[in-house]
Amino acid sequence: MVGRSSFLIVANRLPVDRVVEQDGTASWRRSPGGLVTAIAPVMQRRHGAWLGWPGAPDEELEPFEQDGMNLISIPLTAEEIELYYEGFSNATLWPLYHDVVAPPVFERSMWEAYRAVNERFARAAAAHAEQGAVVWVQDYQLQLVPAMLRELRPDLRIGFFLHIPFPPVELFWQLPWRRELVQGLLGADLVGFQLPGGAANFRRLCRRLLGVPYKGSEIFLEDRIVRTQAFPISVDFGELDEMVRRPEVVSRAKEIRMELGDPEHVLLGVDRLDYTKGIGQRLEAFGELLKDGRITPGEAVFVQIATPSRERVEEYRRLRDDIELQVGRINGETSEFGSQPIQYFHQSYPKDELAALYLAADVMVVTPLRDGMNLVAKEYVACHHDLNGALVLSEFAGAADELRQAFLVNPYDVEDLKRQMLAAMRATPHELARRMRTMRRRVATYDVDRWASEFLSSLESPSASEPAMSRSASWPSG
Numbered sequence: 001m002v003g004r005s006s007f008l009i010v011a012n013r014l015p016v017d018r019v020v021e022q023d024g025t026a027s028w029r030r031s032p033g034g035l036v037t038a039i040a041p042v043m044q045r046r047h048g049a050w051l052g053w054p055g056a057p058d059e060e061l062e063p064f065e066q067d068g069m070n071l072i073s074i075p076l077t078a079e080e081i082e083l084y085y086e087g088f089s090n091a092t093l094w095p096l097y098h099d100v101v102a103p104p105v106f107e108r109s110m111w112e113a114y115r116a117v118n119e120r121f122a123r124a125a126a127a128h129a130e131q132g133a134v135v136w137v138q139d140y141q142l143q144l145v146p147a148m149l150r151e152l153r154p155d156l157r158i159g160f161f162l163h164i165p166f167p168p169v170e171l172f173w174q175l176p177w178r179r180e181l182v183q184g185l186l187g188a189d190l191v192g193f194q195l196p197g198g199a200a201n202f203r204r205l206c207r208r209l210l211g212v213p214y215k216g217s218e219i220f221l222e223d224r225i226v227r228t229q230a231f232p233i234s235v236d237f238g239e240l241d242e243m244v245r246r247p248e249v250v251s252r253a254k255e256i257r258m259e260l261g262d263p264e265h266v267l268l269g270v271d272r273l274d275y276t277k278g279i280g281q282r283l284e285a286f287g288e289l290l291k292d293g294r295i296t297p298g299e300a301v302f303v304q305i306a307t308p309s310r311e312r313v314e315e316y317r318r319l320r321d322d323i324e325l326q327v328g329r330i331n332g333e334t335s336e337f338g339s340q341p342i343q344y345f346h347q348s349y350p351k352d353e354l355a356a357l358y359l360a361a362d363v364m365v366v367t368p369l370r371d372g373m374n375l376v377a378k379e380y381v382a383c384h385h386d387l388n389g390a391l392v393l394s395e396f397a398g399a400a401d402e403l404r405q406a407f408l409v410n411p412y413d414v415e416d417l418k419r420q421m422l423a424a425m426r427a428t429p430h431e432l433a434r435r436m437r438t439m440r441r442r443v444a445t446y447d448v449d450r451w452a453s454e455f456l457s458s459l460e461s462p463s464a465s466e467p468a469m470s471r472s473a474s475w476p477s478g
């Protein structure tokens, strides 16, 4: 039995995946993905507890320890997975917060499940937190938890971080449950966003929707202050930088280039297979460059790695079919015997294999239509101590705010995509080094440790609002 903790992470998923060996024995392995990559090192240092769903329906587990973290499992039924996770989180909030690039689904049953599951997380966090503990709630699946938790445990210091963009007021307004959602977030002492623009959108929304005033980064409720601030997330620069210097990773990178037929340019895309990532747009642009004769099939190879993602959500199933059809069409029209210009892989890879791919790539193509940050762009930069390599980066990724020396591109503009991809392929080593050096300085300085420690020191600083004196948050009428 795990006791109460003074530091808790509350996230949709536990940071582990179950693996079943050939002999049938099951164990847990640290899972890939942005959030886990970012927070696991901090958790291990602080010996905290992590609350989350273990990843399979109806799984009731006793708390257990893994990689120096206490893990507390929150069970979900198959119906809750469908309505809360695939439904309200990924078919309603995900598209709504990403500029409505796909139409959001508004369904009452999904909302009800979202509320019930958020309540379960809040109760579990209340039960496992020591007096005065720090609780850090993660992401869009749990936006009601801060207020629910404050209601149960006003002694806690509660932080919330949103990993995806916070949309402009005009888009958020569509949500039938907009009031409840904003009130949920205002239960936190500190609400963190990737970019200052997201924080500003949130403050404006609070004023318009609830009539609460704000000044600078502070929102004034009747009995306390909620701070809002941007904390751009980052990667473990040191770990990646060390990894790509290992002889086995260096030789694997060389081997990858050989296996690809040793083309002059290796272009690379690495994404969860998600409609916000602009995968179709970049492949279309690459296909046009081939068809226009601006590049030849032997000259350049595009490697697209697409991690399987949310495969039970309709929109994602359709996307997979569309992308695979598109890859087949472009390859069919442009391949020569023995070489296919687009190499497509619908698989997950271990970290060192990804690092070797980053190292092998001359041009990293990151073209989301909207993205909170995009860690792939920063991982690529962290892997190029050789100062070789070009980053083509969408203006709509949060990372573009920091990585100004990338070949910035508007992914909605196919001509711009073609221009920037060509410019990246044709740039001189001197120009690439100049750009890469500045970007590396930025990512090395603002790494994931700094992200987490800045959020936590802001949450724990005395200047943050004192824990509420009353048992519940209150809002002025209006």
Ligand code: ADQ
Pocket: 032, 033, 034, 035, 037, 038, 163, 164, 233, 270, 271, 272, 305, 306, 307, 347, 348, 349, 350, 354, 371, 372, 373, 374, 375, 376, 377, 379
């Ligand atoms: P994601 O949308 O998942 O994250 P991203 O930031 O790019 O997007 O993170 C993906 C992570 O998964 C990267 O660390 C990458 O290395 C890893 N990955 C991708 N493909 C992989 C593969 N085939 N095999 C193994 N690993 C793979 C959300 C938001 C982002 C935000 C992050 C963190 O949408 O905007 O940057 O959270 O806050």
